[in-house]
Amino acid sequence: MRRKKGLGRTITSAMALLVLMAVLAACSGGGNAPSNEGATGEGSNSVGNGASDGAAEGSSEERVQLSWMVNGVVLEDSSTEQFLEERFNVDLEITAVPYADYVQRQQIMMTTGKVPDVMIVMDPNELKKYADQGLLAEVPMEMIEQYAPRTKAEFDNNAPQGWYYTGHNGQNYGVPTLYGGKFTTPVSWRMDLLEQAGVTEVPETIEEMDTAFAALKDIGVYGTSTNGNSDYAMFQKIFGAYGVMPIQWMVKDGQVVNGAVQPEAKEALAKLADWYSKGYIDPEFVTGKDLGPKYLDGVYAFGDNASVHSLDESNPNSTISALKAINPEGEVVFGTLPKGPNGDSGGWSWGTAANMIVFGAQLEDQPEKLQKALEIIEANINDEEVYVRLSYGVQGTHWDFANGTDLSDGVKQLPPYDDSARLQEEGIYGSANSYFGGKGNFELFYKYYGENILKISEQYASNPVADIFGKPDILPSAGQYWGDLKKLKIETYAKIVRGDEPVDYFDRFVEQWNQMGGEQLRKEAQELYDSNN
Incomplete structure (x- = not known):
């Protein structure tokens, strides 16, 4: 050395x-x-x-x-x-x-x-x-x-x-x-399953998703699933509908805060917990496994992290090509990013810089x-x-x-x-x-x-939400705290969605987050933001 x-x-x-x-x-x-x-x-x-x-x-x-x-x-x-x-x-x-x-x-x-x-x-x-x-x-x-x-x-x-x-x-x-x-990923719907359930229009809001998910349940199909083992991808478009993107640093009322501990995240978790209790969410979402095969097999109907190439029938690896190979009557469509009660929408973006x-x-x-x-x-x-x-x-x-x-x-x-x-x-x-x-x-x-x-990106994925620093773990003390904080977030969010803990357990999570280094990172994030603005 x-x-x-x-x-x-x-x-x-x-x-x-x-x-x-x-x-x-x-x-x-x-x-x-x-x-x-x-x-x-x-x-x-x-x-x-x-x-x-x-x-x-x-x-x-x-x-x-x-x-x-x-x-x-x-x-x-x-x-x-x-x-x-x-x-x-x-x-x-x-x-x-x-x-x-x-x-x-x-x-x-x-x-x-x-x-x-x-x-x-x-x-x-x-x-x-x-x-x-x-x-x-x-x-x-x-x-x-x-x-x-x-x-x-x-x-x-x-x-x-x-x-x-x-x-x-x-x-x-x-x-x-x-x-x-510059874009997020689009969302996709199994239109054939929606039609079987009597839903003829692609849902555009959380309220319309409520109705569609209830109809899908009646034909034995879950409304959605997600990668619940991911620190950032878990139900990302639903959190976007509530105006927040967990684990990203954001500016709110002039102050740098982390989306994971904001009241808007608690609202989104309340909606997800309600969906889960009603049987609208695949219980195996916590594993993050087999999302693609399950979508093709019709286990769930709403995909929250699709590809802009999903509907390209000339591409043998696209979602629609894979679906047609096993179900010629299957149909996939893009949907707009779901809007929440205040008209918010958005999806995760890593920003414009990578490694x-x-x-x-x-x-x-x-x-x-x-x-x-x-x-x-x-x-x-x-x-x-x-x-x-x-x-x-x-x-x-x-x-x-x-x-x-x-x-x-x-x-x-x-x-x-x-x-x-x-x-x-x-x-x-x-x-x-x-x-x-x-x-x-x-x-x-x-x-x-x-x-x-x-x-397609401009129409269906044009509301990206990126961390103000691009990567949320850029801060000086992130190496000391970030791994444990991500683990805490993944586990706590899953417990609340599944009903293992009540929605108000979120308040205890916020306390733990801050005590485990979240508050120290927030101070560092504010200092870094101020020094460059």
Whole structure:
């Protein structure tokens, strides 16, 4: 492990590093891979075809070696790895770890001194811990401005909370990644079940849901279920109808508070407890298991966390395709987000920033590697050819237009690469994402998202509720308290919904929350909010 440097040495090192990088940039012509302005992919197979216009053959730039840790299953020497190595004049040593094992494997590598040059860190608190242990390279904002200027501008303008994630003790330790969190997820209804129950209109309010659920019960169908084992997803659209989103930090009457302990959450829990007592909620909601199969089998009718692709019959993995395969008469429709007694509605959103790309402390002594990594990230996020190649693959091989002609319906992965495991073996993350920089800027992301899919989001998922900091566990003491608070919330909410405890038990929960660190985090949230506003 490396000891934490003093501030004076850090500033001096950063200035020296910038000077050295300026010299390197002058020698290499800047080193930035130029964007392919005309590479729209429309009517051409040129997008993502592997052609390199970055470090040209015969370039005098010395080849850089980078070790890069990714969360997936990537075959050694994949086509994507070859593309990057050619494009950026780099040799990559990729450590690929399946998502389920990624965090634990990363922790082991960090504690045993096998720190990758570049890696994704999922949790801001992990970043802070690694930074305190001297395992991460500081990345001054001036350096990002120089070598990834479009990326910095994108975050400054569209996802500024991302800098909360990479900042620690007044210093910056990485580059955030983007997340398409301008929308929430839509809700869906089994329209065929509603009609069997005599309900001909899709419910739009909590009151109308009461009526529909009662009718569904008469035909042996639960009204709804949810992931009751989730700290954030449990009945999220119902809480949104009451104007609150539990575990998110929000501003109320000028003060920062947490949605989990607000009176509006108690109101929502009272309604959910009433539904449960009447037999409207699947009793197994607490497990969060088999939600998809149960929905297809007609166990419940209202899905509170659907996908914008749920009704795409051209997609064999969509909800409607899966339903039609087992029940040709089945029908799924989107519904508006349910409105509560005061006209509120909303659904969970993670905001517009996602994870963090960080760099091993050894890169502070190897500025050419840090520069090269920033170049790759900059191109991934902003260069259309690179973004498409890393997120979708090669047109005609890995992907094509969903409608066969243009991007109005977005893109689709082609067999056998419609299997995410097979796609990832090629080094292509899929889902408009990449192992080497995350999602593209919002202009690119929504271009390939598809105009028609965007319209669905705008119509059915356009009231997202995001934490004011993006991630609710961003606060200094979150590592000490947040895990226990989430567990307390999950268990208490489930007890109240099931009737194991009365609704007024919520007041005892608020006391416990505050005593277990909730009040300390609230103070820190207020301080952080005030310092940035």
